[in-house]
Amino acid sequence: MHVDCGTLVDGDGRVLEDARFRVEDGTIVEAGPREEIDTEGDRIDHSGAVVVPGFVDAHVHMQGLRTMDPRDWALADETACAARATADCRRLLEAGFTAVRDLGSSVALGLREAVESGDVPGPRIYTSGRSISQTGGHGDAHFLPYEWSRGGGLGISELADGPDECRKTARKRIREGVDCLKIMTTGGVLSEKDSPGQAQYTDAEIRAFTEEADRVGIPVASHAQGTEGVLAALDNGVDTIEHGFYLDDAAVERLLETDATLVPTLAIMFRIVEEGADHGVPEYGLRKAEEAFEAHVESTRRAYEAGVPVATGTDFLGPELIPHGENALELELLVEEIGLSPVEAVEAATGVAGRTVPDDVGALTPGAHADFVVLGSDPRDGIEAVRDVETVYRAGERVVPDR
Ligand SMILES: [Zn+2]
Numbered sequence: 483m484h485v486d487c488g489t490l491v492d493g494d495g496r497v498l499e500d501a502r503f504r505v506e507d508g509t510i511v512e513a514g515p516r517e518e519i520d521t522e523g524d525r526i527d528h529s530g531a532v533v534v535p536g537f538v539d540a541h542v543h544m545q546g547l548r549t550m551d552p553r554d555w556a557l558a559d560e561t562a563c564a565a566r567a568t569a570d571c572r573r574l575l576e577a578g579f580t581a582v583r584d585l586g587s588s589v590a591l592g593l594r595e596a597v598e599s600g601d602v603p604g605p606r607i608y609t610s611g612r613s614i615s616q617t618g619g620h621g622d623a624h625f626l627p628y629e630w631s632r633g634g635g636l637g638i639s640e641l642a643d644g645p646d647e648c649r650k651t652a653r654k655r656i657r658e659g660v661d662c663l664k665i666m667t668t669g670g671v672l673s674e675k676d677s678p679g680q681a682q683y684t685d686a687e688i689r690a691f692t693e694e695a696d697r698v699g700i701p702v703a704s705h706a707q708g709t710e711g712v713l714a715a716l717d718n719g720v721d722t723i724e725h726g727f728y729l730d731d732a733a734v735e736r737l738l739e740t741d742a743t744l745v746p747t748l749a750i751m752f753r754i755v756e757e758g759a760d761h762g763v764p765e766y767g768l769r770k771a772e773e774a775f776e777a778h779v780e781s782t783r784r785a786y787e788a789g790v791p792v793a794t795g796t797d798f799l800g801p802e803l804i805p806h807g808e809n810a811l812e813l814e815l816l817v818e819e820i821g822l823s824p825v826e827a828v829e830a831a832t833g834v835a836g837r838t839v840p841d842d843v844g845a846l847t848p849g850a851h852a853d854f855v856v857l858g859s860d861p862r863d864g865i866e867a868v869r870d871v872e873t874v875y876r877a878g879e880r881v882v883p884d885r
Contacts, residue, residue, distance in 0.1 A: 484521055486529040493535040493832035493845035505852040508877030513846050528856050534828055536580025536853030538835035538844045539809045541745045541795025544590040545638055548801050550763045552672055555636050556623050564589040570800050571604025573807030576882050578871040580853035581606040581843045585664040585703055586613035586638040608839040610664035611655050613639040619682040620670035620705055645690040652694035663695050663702045668711030671770045678707035678727050678774050685718055692719030709733050716740045722838050727774045729781035734788045743791045743838055746782040748815040750797035750804050761803035782820050793835040810868045817865040824861040852878040
């Protein structure tokens, strides 16, 4: 088939008027100005619309959670979580998100299988499985008896300490078939007894994770908020920095030198600071989010202005405060708060976010999955156009019909 577009934003730096791309077996085979591309197969006419690659949210949790208090997460029934996460999959697809990188979930591996087999409509899921934290770290359920928390008290994470145990836990994830690893090299906001500035894991522990990941060719993402934990992650081979609240010039320089991508996850921070108190975010979470908020925005701006690749990631989990389906908020915040142009924000949500997963998503270029979104208005006239989703295609098949 071939698809005629009014405007094509290809996710790889090109914006073309009167464009066309051709799809074979769910994959893009050529794309460019209309007169240069063959008209083989059926014609799909979007010649009056803006076509962009399917959006990628590079930091989500497909855990079907519905409250903001980690105490509830520890008690949540996993089968109910999985069932609710299937509804979240549909919401993501309807919002134009055709791929997500899940960075901490106990149900995402099964969900990935159900989506791939066609039983559940949803985005492509690339998952770390459970994230990995040190004892007392960001992924620990500090309020539970240690024995309960150790193997996965919060559902979305488990604990490992010392280089040997870290290595073994990485191997357990790889054995499960994960697409990446997710570790925690600093404390965080929604963990009771640590802080975003506190570094977690030693160099040797971080290296144990990145060495095992390198052996099988998968990337490592680190929850890293304070400067020290960001630098430790980068110095020891981590590929993406999640959150990055406190990035000084040295940290920005190091991000550039190591070719790392920043996934700032502004959306969850804005939602917690603006409305978290009404949605049951614990007092310690509200306090820590407010403390870090300004630095977080400034750090993201500093990294963007220096040329660090910035990918969209919402850190959405499913509760009403941070629901799947409203993930386009991150694109809006990148424009309104950080200063990206609308086309740059679309690229952050397509090409840049797509490069955080080991697959060819997020671009309408030869070899990529033919996942694309038809917008009812032009993002260049206002970023809110990314919510004006008319039609969504995944692997060249229409999955969300015209409204
Ligand atoms: Zn997260």
